[in-house]
Amino acid sequence: MYSKILIRYGELTLKGENKKDFINFLKEDLMLRIPKNEIKMEYDRAFIDYSAKNLDSLKYVFGISSYSCAYELENNLETIKSKVIDIANNKNFSSFAIDSRRHNKNFSMNSNELNIFFGDAVLESFPNKKVDLKNPDLKIYVEIRDKKTYVFTDYIFALGGMPMASSGKVLHLISGGIDSPVAAYLMQKRGLKVSFINFITPPHTDKKTTDKVDKIIESITKYQMNATLYQINYTKIMNYIGLVSNQKYKITLMRRSFYRIATKLANKFKIFALSTGESLAQVASQTLESLYTIGEVTDLPVFRPLISFDKNETIKIAQTIGTFSLSIEKACETCELFAPKNPVTKPSRKEAKKLEEELSDLYNLENEIVDEVVIKEYKIINL
Structure with missing residues (x-):
């Protein structure tokens, strides 16, 4: 079961020194729809607890470009690898790709090394599959952030625009x-x-x-x-x-x-x-x-x-x-x-x-x- 919904800000990332103000407007909108204790806002992402109701609420929120249903994990290489293999095991695919982002610069591997590491792990578990970086049947995303890691497979496109009342x-x-x-x-x-x-x-x-x-x-x-x-x-x-x-x-x-x-x-x-x-x-x-x-x-x-x-x-x-x-x-x-x-x-x-x-x-x-x-x-x- 997913644990979080990862939210991307879209246009808000272009707001420079005013970005914090726009993020606060977005948070105020989210708080009208989602319990406050289920919302976590960061500089370039927001995270809310996963539920069908919260997922449906995002269909009406301006100011976000996309969101993903994600697994929240500890920043542990073996834990993340286990989840990547588990996701692959539950998908029907012939080709795959790994897309890793290391926001936490203190993590032991950089983004390219993570792609190779998790890609090799999938190939070892599924030797009849192949890597396809351009048009894979399955793409697994890994975001390693300061405190937690988020693993997911899909982007859900949102309404875009600017947060409610920010203008x-x-x-x-x-x-x-x-x-x-x-x-x-x-x-x-x-x-x-x-x-x-x-x-x-x-x-x-x-x-x-x-x-x-x-x-x-x-x-x-x-x-x-x-x-x-x-x-x-x-x-x-x-x-x-x-x-x-x-x-x-x-x-x-x-x-x-x-x-x-x-x-x-x-x-x-x-x-x-x-x-x-x-x-x-x-x-x-x-x-x-x-x-x-x-x-x-x-x-x-x-x-x-x-x-x-x-x-x-x-x-x-x-x-x-x-x-x-x-x-x-x-x-x-x-x-x-x-x-x-x-x-x-x-x-x-x-x-x-x-x-x-x-x-x-x-x-x-x-x-x-x-x-x-x-x-x-x-x-x-x-x-």
């Missing part, structure tokens, strides 16, 4: 569509702790629609264990914008309003960036002119991780993270309800500002609904 916080405009959940996941991958803002328009937005958004957020939250949703009742403003003289601009004005409201909330809760699921040229509100006109209203950076993605690329990620089946459920989305028959595709800032001047109460209404925001908390107890 700060972002407020993400979430909908029930395919794109925005994927964009939130990609923000998490870069080490951002994601909070969400969602606009509802009751009675048009029914319970089925809000339940759908809840399920999507819960699905994404397994990567950061807890999240906050700021839910905005947008009905009054949606109806008000509907009175504007140039109906083609309704979606542009609505999204400008979304950005202003999101910016107010972000400032209130000390969040320094917004993010969205926008992809360039996908719909009328995502042309370059639209992004330029809509983005004018905020002084916060707006992250758009899907900006160059085509729909199939986004769908593939949505299927991988489990949000696709939720996103395609029928629901009453605010943007869809409000969209004019022929929305403007190349809006101008000048025209948008002129139309907003027709709506003299718009900014007051936005301030009002920010004060009336409903805050919902999500917490993952057991994955």
Whole structure:
């Protein structure tokens, strides 16, 4: 039976003097999922106790490149050799290779000598097998560290990216569509702790629609264990914008309003960036002119991780993270309800500002609904 799971840090190894801080962020994430006494962090590796639950937990952890189920042994040459032969005895193979790493520079053999020593031991026990360094059927890894040695045969590739919250916080405009959940996941991958803002328009937005958004957020939250949703009742403003003289601009004005409201909330809760699921040229509100006109209203950076993605690329990620089946459920989305028959595709800032001047109460209404925001908390107890 394996005794440990050996974890490799990936990108964290490039962080120089800041590396320790990023390792601490990773440890904090692991501690939300795994008992503290089962975690050991080192400069270039982490080790946790082996269990099926701990192994499954690592599927949702950003900041690690790969991990391996390993045997933890004393730094004794004969003990390690015995385990290497035992592993070979339980595998079906014709060719093999040994990959040794001597992190403990006081150990009696260097890495190349260890490869020869363990390779000879396997050949002596299995004389009909052969060494193949390029494409072996079986590869046995040996890592000799300062206090213990770890022996394993497989690499399990992880999510990569940066540890949860190591890059700060972002407020993400979430909908029930395919794109925005994927964009939130990609923000998490870069080490951002994601909070969400969602606009509802009751009675048009029914319970089925809000339940759908809840399920999507819960699905994404397994990567950061807890999240906050700021839910905005947008009905009054949606109806008000509907009175504007140039109906083609309704979606542009609505999204400008979304950005202003999101910016107010972000400032209130000390969040320094917004993010969205926008992809360039996908719909009328995502042309370059639209992004330029809509983005004018905020002084916060707006992250758009899907900006160059085509729909199939986004769908593939949505299927991988489990949000696709939720996103395609029928629901009453605010943007869809409000969209004019022929929305403007190349809006101008000048025209948008002129139309907003027709709506003299718009900014007051936005301030009002920010004060009336409903805050919902999500917490993952057991994955």
